[in-house]
Amino acid sequence: MYEIRTDKVCVGMPNNEEEIRAKKRENQRDRYAALRSDEKDEVRSKKREYQRSHRACLKAEADASKLIAPCEITAQKEEARAKIREYQRERYAAFPNHKKEKFQENNREYQQSHRARLKAETDASKLIASSEITDTRMDDKGNSCKRKPDLASQVDNIGVGKGVYQRDYGAQKKVDKGAFNSGIWEPEDTLHGIEDFKYEYSIESTTRTNGHDPYNFVYVGLPQTYHVLTKVQNYFYCRAKRFEGEGPAFCCRNGRVNIFIPEVPDELRRLFTSQINKDAKYFRRNIR
Ligand SMILES: [Zn+2]
Structure with a gap:
């Protein structure tokens, strides 16, 4: 044992x-x-x-x-x-x-x-600044970016202050330093740098009572799950696009309902489509 x-x-x-x-x-x-x-x-x-x-x-x-x-x-x-x-x-x-x-x-x-560490950082930024600037180059995240000839600076106009979303310009400044310093730099990736933005949110002291946010009730009773419609194939008889749960009566009753599409007479087609004939233009202008 x-x-x-x-x-x-x-x-x-x-x-x-x-x-x-x-x-x-x-x-x-x-x-x-x-x-x-x-x-x-x-x-x-x-x-x-x-x-x-x-x-x-x-x-x-x-x-x-x-x-x-x-x-x-x-x-x-x-x-x-x-x-x-x-x-x-x-x-x-x-x-x-x-x-x-x-x-x-x-x-x-x-x-x-x-x-x-500080010295290494400053050295690195100097190196970037002195390197040759081309029209398309890689930024520090490996995305390729284009520089535009000259436009007004694309600085955001997001309001800064109490109770307003504030944008962290740190990331932008880091990119603008050195290589992208002259001219306007525009990322090809439209989501570039999005993850770098930090939103600061503060509650006005007048609406805050003992650390309790009176607007918290908007989060009460939110559903825990959500429903996603499954993809449904086009209907077999008429190729209609359908949503989940739509029965056969929705479109053609299993092919029993057929819509008759008549052949359009040439004269009528000309009146509706001609870009040259005066009478056709007159017709289109005046039909009710
Ligand atoms: Zn159908």
């Missing part, structure tokens, strides 16, 4: 690391237990303060990411970032010296890589 043990299943973490952590926790517990009651109080108050500041950070972030007017968003984001920076500064100050050194090293590494 095999004994299946489920109490020591360890996923993704080496056993000894887990053990070390457990030991640390235990040590902390012991140290805390050995403290005098006034010291205990101090530890608790410190912990509370930390948790409060942490929650404040989280809340500020959440508030900033909610859909509010763009200017408010940036202001709130800035505030939240300032709070986070302050919090990080405090935490850094509380680090022991060896940790501080390691932190600084990490920071230096990040800044180096960041600078390298």
Whole structure:
């Protein structure tokens, strides 16, 4: 018989690391237990303060990411970032010296890589700008694009402001830089860059009450499924185009109904179609 043990299943973490952590926790517990009651109080108050500041950070972030007017968003984001920076500064100050050194090293590494990336980007854009411009070339997504001789700039007139759809020009600017800089550039693919546009939507503060959108009711009771008509073959007898569910009585009753189309006399055909004869023109002008 095999004994299946489920109490020591360890996923993704080496056993000894887990053990070390457990030991640390235990040590902390012991140290805390050995403290005098006034010291205990101090530890608790410190912990509370930390948790409060942490929650404040989280809340500020959440508030900033909610859909509010763009200017408010940036202001709130800035505030939240300032709070986070302050919090990080405090935490850094509380680090022991060896940790501080390691932190600084990490920071230096990040800044180096960041600078390298920025430099590579500017180099790449310079390269594009200096390359030869032809009438048809590929853009950065591999679509071929034509440049038109000269037309007024095709800048969109979409309204910008509160409660209006806003268009993100970032993508357009990226394309316009360099190769497509002079003259008007028009994509052959009419959907070019559509996916790059970001629509920002905000609710006027007057219509918003406690974060509740009073116009949400328009989404209530929408059907979950939809019906698509299946394609039906043309009818066997008369070749009529039909919709799904149309019976034989709809057109010719299984070929029993035939419409007699008489042969048009030549004289009448001439009157209806002639572009030269005066009498035909007169006829067409005056028939009722
Ligand atoms: Zn028919």
